[in-house]
Each structure stands twice: as C-alpha cells, then as structure tokens.
Amino acid sequence: MQLELRHLEAVRAIAEAGSLGRAAVRLGVSQPALSAQLRRIERVAGGELFARSRVGVEPTPLGEFVLSVARRVLGEMDALTAGTRAAAPHPALRIGCVPLVLMDRLIGRLEEELPGHELDIAIERSSTTLTRLLGAGQYDAVLYGEVADHEVPLPDGVTARTLIPKEPVFIRLSNTHPLACQEQINLADLAGETWMTMADDDDGGPEGMVDACLRAGFTPRLRYRIADRKMCYDLIASGRAISLSQPTSPPAEGTVVRPLAGDPLTERIRLAWNRSALSERRAGLLYRAAGRAYLDNVPNNAFYQAWWATRPELHPVLD
Template sequence: MQLELRHLEAVCRIAEAGSLGRAAALLGVSQPGLSAQLRRIERVTGGELFVRSQHGVEPTPLGQFVLSKARRVIGEMDALTAGARAAAPHPTLRLGSILLVLTDRLLGHLEQELPGHEIEVNTEHSVTTLTHMLGAGQYDAIMYGEVSDHEVPLPDGVAARTLIPKEPACVRLSATHPLAGQDQIHLADLAEETWTIIVEEDDGSQEAMVDACRRAGFTPKLRYRIADRKMRWDLIAAGRAISLCQPTSPHAEGTVLRPLAGDPLTGRIRLAWNRSTLSEDRARLLYRAAGYAYLDNVPHNTFYRSWWEARPELHPNLD
C-alpha cells in the first residue's frame, strides 16, 4: 500500500480531534473503520503514530514527524486547488449548509445572482464538519446557525458575515396536542413532553435548549435523534414527540408551529467563505441570494411575519 492524500488527512484529523471517535465522526466513517485504516498507515510508516492516554490519543515522535510532513503536503495541495480555481473563468460554487430552512429556496436565487455558473449545494448534519471542510478547501462557502451565545470557531483564511442576527425559536407539535390551539406556548408547559432533536447538533442549540428548560423548572427528555426532516415531522404528527424549529419552517401535515412565550431561545444565521477560493464579489452575491431565500420563507408563519416586520433592524441589507 502507498500513502495517499486521504491517509494523510485521516492522520491530521485524528491529531486535531484528539480521539479516534471524534475523528471518525468528522470524517464521516465508523470508528472501527478508521482504526483499521490507521493500522494500515502505521504498517507503511513503520511504527505507531499515536498512543492512547487518559486524555484520548497523542502523537508519538514518529507521529509528530509524519504529521509535520502531512500538513505540508495537504497545504500544498490546497494551494494548488485554490490557485487552479482562481484561474478558472467560472469556477463551480461549492456551498455547504447545515439543515437550514432557507436552503430549500436558495437555488432559484443563486441562479438569478450567478447566471450561467455551476452550483453545488450539499447539506451536513454537523457545523464542525462544515467548518473543517471549508478550511480544507472542500467548500467555498458555508451557511450555518448559532444559538444563544454559542460562537462557531472558524478556520484561518475564512471571512464571515451575519445574515440574520436574531430569530426566535418555535416549537412544532402535533395538531391534536392539547396546546396546539394556543397562540403561544410557555416553555414550562412542555415539561412532560418527549423531544426529538437532530442527530448531531453542535451549533449550541442542545445546550441552549437544556439551559432554557432548566430555567423554566425542568430537564427536557431528549429521546429521538433524527436527521431526516420528514421522519421527524411524521413522529411529531403522530403525537410521539415535539421539536424546536425555525420560525420560517413551512407547514407540515398534522403538525402546528407555535412561538415560545418570551423568546427563551433565539438563534442567528451566518455565512462564511474561504477567501482563497471565493471572491468578495461572489460572496456578496451569495449573501444576497441567501437573504432573498430567507425572506421567501417569512410568510410561512403568521406570528413570525408580525414579529419580523416589527424589527426592521434585523433585516439583511441586500442592496
């Protein structure tokens, strides 16, 4: 076996994550699969690259040497890719997004803002994965959310701009739920409910939700972790769980969306881009497209339309 770029990236991810489990999650592979791959890499390099400790894994002297060379090779490859893309007349826009509602409407506006350009949009379940892929040059730009005071750390060489500085969280519940007829719901009234959340929420939402519920006098029962939107909504429609949602979420059969009284949870939406692969002008056009896509979704929720119109200071500047 010869070492390939993917092997060097795996070694770097293990070192950055500090554990095989976290590295496997970032790489989108199983931990046993990553362990087997590491053993094959170590056979080629001639010795162990990491040792286990009480804090996770740490590189051996051989591992430090391999890491220093691997980072240099990966950096050169990233520079080659970025240079080639910068020289291309109309490079493909590679956009990564967390599961944000505005993604549904984004493509139409991107076609208007960037006519004739190829566009590639992928969704991820993890903000950490998005930022790593952005830093590695695998995405030109990413859209993601942050909840409460949580700030997503961004890699070097990345610029960021806030699209929506504040939006209130709503709760989605079954249309037959006893609270479904209320105009707004107090968080404390949901103390006995079972919640469903996204598989890997590393945007601060889970921590913020737990903190808000504790302030309301209870600890939420987080039972279902489901990434598929339709599966989550079907579960809610059946009355088996409830979920936090963006206020711009569209109607889902058998469910209702209600605001939480007092806005105990708020989030924001941000756009970040790799300066070496995306020009300021294209980043501005992407921001405009994302802003218009968000505005398309505001009318979905009567409560939110009123909330939004009363706060012009939160509206994105799309001029």
C-alpha cells in the first residue's frame, strides 16, 4: 500500500476533529472503517500516528511530522486545482443555497461580475447538507444562514466569509390582522397565534424561534411546515398562520412584513467556498455579487431600509 491524498485527508481530519468518531462524521464514513484505514496508514508510516485516550486522540511525534507534510501537500493540491479551474476560459460556477431572498437577484449580479461563465445554481433545504456537499466537491460555493448563536459546521478545505453579520428577523402576517397597522410588533403580543415553522431545521432557526418566544413568555403553537413560498403566503394572507420572515422579503398580496420590537431574533448570512474549486479572486467576485444582490432587496421593506441605513457597520464591503 502507498499513501494517497485520501489517506492524508484522513490524517488531517482526525487531528482537527480530535477523535475518530468526529472525524468519521466529517469524512462521511463509519468509525470502524476509519479506524481500519488509520491502522493501514500507520503500518505504512512505521508507527502510531495518534495516542488514544478516553477523551480523544492526539498526534504522536511521528503523527506531527506526517500531519505537517499532509497539510502542506493538501494545501498545494488545493492551490493547483483552484488555479486550473480559474485558468479555464469559462469555468462553470456551481452554487448551492438555502432559500435566501437574495437568490432572486443573484443571477443577474453574477452575470455582471462573471460575464460569460456558466452558472449552475441549486436550492437545498438544509444548511448541513449544503456544507457536506460543498466538502464533497458537488458545489464550488454555498450561501446559507445561521440564526442566533448557531454555527453550521464546515468541512476541511473550506473557507467561509460573513456577508451580513446581523439581520433582524421580521414577522409576516395577514394585512387584516389587528396588529398589521403597527410599525413594530411586540413578540409577546403574538402568544395566541398559530405559527408556521421554518422549513429549514438545521440552521438554528427553530430553536432560536422557540427560545425567543419563551423569553417573551409563551410557547409558540406550531402547526404548519410548508416549503413552497406561494403556499406559505396564501396561508398567511388567509389569516390562518403567521411566520418569521427575512426583512428583505418581497411584498406578497394580502400580507405585511413588520419588525419585531427589540430584535429578539437575528440571523447572519455567510458564503463558504471550496478552496480546491475557487480561487480567491473568483470567491471575491462571488461575494461582491451576493452582496449587491442583497442590497438590491433592502428597499423591499421601508422599516428595514430605515433600520439598515443607521447601521453601516453591518453593510458588506464590496470594494
């Protein structure tokens, strides 16, 4: 057996995860399979690479040497792959995204920033699925949200950059709702409502929503879980439910989007890319396109536009 790149990736994953179990999850394999692979690698290397204990693993002196070489070789391979893709005349750009409002304007902005490039864009319902597929090479870059303090785990070989560090979560309700005429709504005043839960359940949103409601003194009554945007809006317009909303969401007939007093729940938007697929330059152009797409939607809501104008420190840096 000879050492291959996949073996070096396994060594790096084990060292960074600190345990075989966590490394196996990152690599998408079973722990017994990873343990067997590590034993084969150690036979080739001539000794143990990790010292095992009840709390995890730590590199041995031999392991530190192999790990340093692995990181250097894998870094050079990332640079080689990114360089060859960047040098191609019209390399396709494969983007994954959760259903963020900025996607409505992203294609147009990408065509301006990367003219002539083929675009392959897919929507996923799970942020975790997005990042896993990014690490597996199915996407070059992904756009996703993180609600409250939740952090989506990122695989090896991925770089992330925050696009919008803080965005308040608004509420969408029927335009005939008694609170629809208010410029902002206290979350506690929604205690008796029927809520539509978020379709994405691994970005911290459901937990953040429940925690915010508990702090306001009530447990939300969750009834509907619908992924289709038009169906959601129709249900809200009929007065049968309310839902959380991005403040940049476009108007929908029969509904209004209002801020929650005190911003009890916030989200951030992040861009992550696979370093072996995107050069720093192309990643920068994608970041700028996403930032401009986001700014295009800020005027969708006058309340948010006023909030946004007073917080320049949150604006994406697009130079």
